[in-house]
Amino acid sequence: MAKFLIVEARFYSHLNDMLIQGAKQAIEEAGHECEVITVPGALEIPAAITMASDTGLYDAFVALGVVIRGETYHFEIVASESARGVMALTLDGLVIGNGILTVENEQQALVRADPQQKNKGGDAAKAAITMFNLKKKLS
Ligand SMILES: Nc1c(NC[C@H](O)[C@H](O)[C@H](O)CO)[nH]c(=O)[nH]c1=O
Numbered sequence: 763m764a765k766f767l768i769v770e771a772r773f774y775s776h777l778n779d780m781l782i783q784g785a786k787q788a789i790e791e792a793g794h795e796c797e798v799i800t801v802p803g804a805l806e807i808p809a810a811i812t813m814a815s816d817t818g819l820y821d822a823f824v825a826l827g828v829v830i831r832g833e834t835y836h837f838e839i840v841a842s843e844s845a846r847g848v849m850a851l852t853l854d855g856l857v858i859g860n861g862i863l864t865v866e867n868e869q870q871a872l873v874r875a876d877p878q879q880k881n882k883g884g885d886a887a888k889a890a891i892t893m894f895n896l897k898k899k900l901s
């Protein structure tokens with residue numbers, strides 16, 4: 763059994779609750795444990811994963827959040843830089859499933875967050891589980 767940490771950026775609570783539900787279900791169905799920590803926005807996710815990883819308490823991470831396009835260039839910064847930060851950590855060897863939605867509007871986010879529909883939280887957790895298993899096999 764492995765210890766997963768869900769790092770969620772609580773910018774849109776109702777959407778995050780759905781992402782977390784899907785992710786937790788996938789982790790628990792696979793027989794693993796999980797905890798959840800909360801950060802303010804998607805830009806804080808990579809730093810929080812780094813801090814949590816440094817504790818040595820966690821085997822794998824799931825990044826969850828929702829970035830919805832607004833009127834300015836800020837969307838591009840939050841969407842791209844959060845993904846870049848998560849990707850940099852994976853290339854350093856951390857196991858992370860990226861479930862940060864980057865969408866045009868709330869309706870797109872709802873369909874993707876809902877565990878009964880696209881279940882992107884569950885998909886991100888399953889990706890982390892697969893990569894955790896691969897890391898174990900290759901090390
Ligand atoms: N606009 C969204 C943000 N913006 C906030 C940033 O992520 C960050 O918390 C702030 O710039 C302080 O460092 N975050 C989201 O998760 N989703 C958004 O739509």
Ligand SMILES: CC(=O)[C@@H](O)COP(=O)(O)O
Nearest residue numbers: 829830832833834836837
């Ligand atoms: C993701 C965002 O950047 C968004 O929430 C910010 O909106 P705006 O560009 O209208 O300030």
